[in-house]
Amino acid sequence: MSMRSRFYRLAGEALEDDERVAVVSAEIGVGELPDHPRHFNVGIREQLMIGVAAGLALEGMRPIAHSYTPFVIERPYEQVKLDLGHQDLGAILVSTGASYDAARAGRTHQAPEDVAIMAALPGWTIHIPGHPDELERVFRRALANDDRVYIRMSEEENAAPVRGDGLVLLRSGSPLVVAVGPTLGPTLEATADLDVGVAYLSTVRPFPYDAFAGVTDVVLVEPYLVGTSAGEVAAALSDRPARIFSIGVPLAEFRHYGTPAEHRAAHGLHAAGIREAITRRL
Amino acid sequence: MLAYDDVPALLTRLTGDEKHDWSSLSTVDVLWVLHDRVLGPDDRFLLSKGHGPAAFYAVLAAKGLIPADALDGFGAFGSMLGYHPDRTLVPAAGIGSGSLGHGLPIAVGAALTGRRIYCLVGDAELDEGSNWEAVQYAGRIGLSALNVVVIDNRSSTYHWPGGVEERFVLEGWSAVRCDGRDHDAIEEAFASATGERPHAVVAEVEDKR
Numbered sequence: 001m002s003m004r005s006r007f008y009r010l011a012g013e014a015l016e017d018d019e020r021v022a023v024v025s026a027e028i029g030v031g032e033l034p035d036h037p038r039h040f041n042v043g044i045r046e047q048l049m050i051g052v053a054a055g056l057a058l059e060g061m062r063p064i065a066h067s068y069t070p071f072v073i074e075r076p077y078e079q080v081k082l083d084l085g086h087q088d089l090g091a092i093l094v095s096t097g098a099s100y101d102a103a104r105a106g107r108t109h110q111a112p113e114d115v116a117i118m119a120a121l122p123g124w125t126i127h128i129p130g131h132p133d134e135l136e137r138v139f140r141r142a143l144a145n146d147d148r149v150y151i152r153m154s155e156e157e158n159a160a161p162v163r164g165d166g167l168v169l170l171r172s173g174s175p176l177v178v179a180v181g182p183t184l185g186p187t188l189e190a191t192a193d194l195d196v197g198v199a200y201l202s203t204v205r206p207f208p209y210d211a212f213a214g215v216t217d218v219v220l221v222e223p224y225l226v227g228t229s230a231g232e233v234a235a236a237l238s239d240r241p242a243r244i245f246s247i248g249v250p251l252a253e254f255r256h257y258g259t260p261a262e263h264r265a266a267h268g269l270h271a272a273g274i275r276e277a278i279t280r281r282l
Numbered sequence: 283m284l285a286y287d288d289v290p291a292l293l294t295r296l297t298g299d300e301k302h303d304w305s306s307l308s309t310v311d312v313l314w315v316l317h318d319r320v321l322g323p324d325d326r327f328l329l330s331k332g333h334g335p336a337a338f339y340a341v342l343a344a345k346g347l348i349p350a351d352a353l354d355g356f357g358a359f360g361s362m363l364g365y366h367p368d369r370t371l372v373p374a375a376g377i378g379s380g381s382l383g384h385g386l387p388i389a390v391g392a393a394l395t396g397r398r399i400y401c402l403v404g405d406a407e408l409d410e411g412s413n414w415e416a417v418q419y420a421g422r423i424g425l426s427a428l429n430v431v432v433i434d435n436r437s438s439t440y441h442w443p444g445g446v447e448e449r450f451v452l453e454g455w456s457a458v459r460c461d462g463r464d465h466d467a468i469e470e471a472f473a474s475a476t477g478e479r480p481h482a483v484v485a486e487v488e489d490k491r
Contacts, residue, residue, distance in 0.1 A: 022394075040394060042415070042419050043418075043419060045415035045418070047383075047387060047411075047412040047415055048387045048390065048412065051390065052387060052388075052394065054388045055387070055390060056391045056392070057391075058388065058392050059391075059395040059397055061395060079384065086378050087369060087388075
């Protein structure tokens with residue numbers, strides 16, 4: 001079961017189990033999300049979607065807003081900033097599509113910059129689950145709180161979930177290759193016979209600065225805009241001579257359709273690309 | 283608690299300006315009537331048009347919702363009262379505002395819980411398309427807990443030919459125009475809500491320009 005179908009199931013259960021929970025959608029996912037008195041589909045009106053989530057939170061509800069990444073984060077970005085952040089109201093934003101799941105749909109449906117702009121707003125917890133089980137864990141935790149949480153779903157996922165929070169060390173060594181969310185699968189394949197360390201990170205904000213004790217050499221592998229958390233890694237390593245290299249989706253406009261696998265390869269985020277980037281620097 | 287006649291003195295405390303004709307503030311009468319006659323203890327008021335909040339602060343102070351002493355520091359570094367309200371500093375403000383077009387969508391979300399909501403917007407604020415996302419949706423679903431008052435001083439550059447209330451009616455609201463200086467007329471305009479659909483009051487005041 002994909003992250004997306006797991007989310008739809010969990011959202012339905014949450015609506016049944018907790019009368020504080022409300023779902024706000026803007027046509028996307030309406031067929032999969034349950035028909036429920038507290039599921040408000042506002043039509044193709046994303047500014048309203050976030051404003052309504054804020055108004056529900058103002059009255060003590062726990063709103064969940066959901067759409068494709070560009071339409072839940074970028075189009076209503078000022079609503080996210082002001083209606084939720086500035087008003088100090090909580091909500092769970094759940095996006096689908098990640099950076100290039102919608103490869104065939106083109107640039108309008110892709111948002112590799114979403115985490116960078118969400119990370120520019122204070123008070124958000126940002127999860128990049130790499131497996132449906134990880135999605136379930138952070139979603140359930142978010143339901144139990146009143147804070148601001150962004151969960152970025154992807155059709156790319158790892159073979160198995162990783163247990164544990166923060167920076168999870170999977171293998172010791174240097175450089176330490178930090179794989180974010182669904183990049184873990186190709187990262188493990190790329191590094192299977194390399195003398196490097198591997199760590200996993202799926203909650204990127206707040207950033208686990210203290211987990212980098214003793215680390216001096218980091219390769220950061222992110223499934224979105226390259227270097228999104230490079231500044232955080234640099235801050236974590238700022239008291240020692242250190243080296244940081246980032247792999248991710250390049251900034252340049254990428255005018256190709258095709259499949260997610262083709263985009264992954266073009267960005268060097270497949271196993272061969274990650275391996276080449278690491279070995280070139282060993 | 284103070285009376286309407288005490289509001290000018292409070293406004294003078296806000297700005298130090300004793301010569302100003304405070305009755306010219308576009309929102310002062312509607313804000314007074316809302317807080318003096320309309321809002322019940324379970325209702326919520328959201329000021330969406332956060333520009334020029336002096337009248338709002340003065341009315342809140344007159345009603346004992348913020349300390350009158352806070353008026354003296356208007357806009358100062360440590361003040362709870364800025365040129366746009368911040369609800370985390372002034373809980374009585376309901377929401378923080380300033381960027382136009384945010385209050386009405388939030389009001390829709392709050393009204394979906396069944397709470398009666400009153401939201402104040404300006405006629406030029408309605409230029410922002412986010413308002414119309416809210417007006418359309420609230421009208422179609424018959425969101426009767428929602429009440430909007432438009433302060434109409436014809437400050438929108440391109441105007442609303444035929445009256446902005448017609449846009450609300452077209453989207454399924456009840457809407458009424460009233461004299462935004464006549465306290466009884468304002469009260470009556472709010473009271474004319476049907477209880478079956480969202481309600482808009484267009485409170486007409488003097489032209490801004």
